[in-house]
Amino acid sequence: MLEEIKKCAAFIKAQTNDYKPEVGVILGTGLGGFADSIKADYILEYKNIPGFPVSTVQGHKGRLIFGQVEGRRVVAMQGRFHYYEGYAMTQVTFPVRVMQQLGIKYLFVSNASGGVNTSFRTGDLMIITDHINLLPNPLIGPNMEELGPRFPDMHNCYDKNLIAKATAIAEKEGIKLQYGVYVGGTGPTFETQAEYRFYHAIGGDAAGMSTVPEVIVARHMSIPVFGVSVITNCGLSDEVGDHEDVQLQGRKAGIRMEKLFKEMIKNL
Ligand code: HPA
Numbered sequence: 116m117l118e119e120i121k122k123c124a125a126f127i128k129a130q131t132n133d134y135k136p137e138v139g140v141i142l143g144t145g146l147g148g149f150a151d152s153i154k155a156d157y158i159l160e161y162k163n164i165p166g167f168p169v170s171t172v173q174g175h176k177g178r179l180i181f182g183q184v185e186g187r188r189v190v191a192m193q194g195r196f197h198y199y200e201g202y203a204m205t206q207v208t209f210p211v212r213v214m215q216q217l218g219i220k221y222l223f224v225s226n227a228s229g230g231v232n233t234s235f236r237t238g239d240l241m242i243i244t245d246h247i248n249l250l251p252n253p254l255i256g257p258n259m260e261e262l263g264p265r266f267p268d269m270h271n272c273y274d275k276n277l278i279a280k281a282t283a284i285a286e287k288e289g290i291k292l293q294y295g296v297y298v299g300g301t302g303p304t305f306e307t308q309a310e311y312r313f314y315h316a317i318g319g320d321a322a323g324m325s326t327v328p329e330v331i332v333a334r335h336m337s338i339p340v341f342g343v344s345v346i347t348n349c350g351l352s353d354e355v356g357d358h359e360d361v362q363l364q365g366r367k368a369g370i371r372m373e374k375l376f377k378e379m380i381k382n383l
Contacts, residue, residue, distance in 0.1 A: 120212045128217070139214040143345075153189060207253065231350045242342070243344055244296060295321055
C-alpha cells in the first residue's frame with residue numbers, strides 16, 4: 116500500500132512540476148463554489164491518476180485541483196470516495212495519504228449532513244468538534260509505521276486552534292455557526308426515525324456518510340483537521356422536507372462556507 120501511495124505521489128509531482136500544497140481540501144456537497152474560487156495551476160482528473168479510485172456517484176466531479184487561495188497553495192478534491200459506493204476503506208482514504216506525501220500541513224473537510232440536534236435548522240453551518248465513527252475503521256490492517264502509530268490518539272481530532280480561528284472569523288464576517296458532533300454511518304440509506312433518535316441519544320448532532328474515514332487517516336499522520344458540515348435536512352423534524360428549499364439552503368450555506376474556508380486559509 117505504501118508503495119502505491121508513493122508511486123501515486125511521484126506521478127502527481129511529475130505532472131504538477133513538484134507543486135507543494137500547504138492545505139488539502141475535500142469538498143463535499145454545497146462547496147462546489149469553493150473549487151471555482153481556486154486560482155487553478157493544475158487540474159488532474161482522478162481517472163488519469165494511477166492508483167486513484169474513480170468516483171461512481173453521478174454528478175460528482177472527480178478531479179484534483181492544484182492552485183491558490185488567498186495566495187496559499189492548496190490541493191482540493193472535487194468529489195470524494197464513499198464507503199457506500201463499494202470501495203474498501205483504504206481506497207476511500209487513499210487520496211489523504213497521497214496529499215500527505217505531497218506535503219499538506221492542514222486538511223480541511225466539508226460535507227452535507229442531517230441535523231439531529233433539534234436547535235439546528237436547514238442551511239446551518241456546523242463546525243465539526245468531534246465525531247462518532249459507525250463505519251469500519253480505515254486503519255484496520257497492518258500499520259504503516261512510517262506514516263503513524265498503531266494506536267493513534269483521537270483527542271483534539273478537530274483542531275481546537277482552527278476551531279477558535281473559525282469562531283473569530285465567523286464573528287467578524289457575520290456568519291452564524293453551529294458546533295457539534297458528526298456521526299458517520301455507512302449509508303446509502305438515510306436514517307430511520309429511530310436511528311436519528313439513536314444518534315441524538317449517543318451524543319451526535321449531525322448524521323452523514325463521509326468525512327470520518329479521511330479524518331482518521333489524517334490524524335494517524337498527525338495532520339491538523341478542520342471540518343464543516345452543511346445541515347441540509349433535520350432528521351428529527353416532522354416536517355416533510357421541501358427539496359427545492361433544501362437545495363436553496365444548501366447553495367446559500369455553500370456561499371458562507373466558501374467565505375469561511377477562504378478566510379481560514381488566508382489566516383493560517
Ligand atoms: N443522513 C445521512 N447523510 C446525510 C443526511 C442524513 O440525514 N443528509 C445529508 N447527508
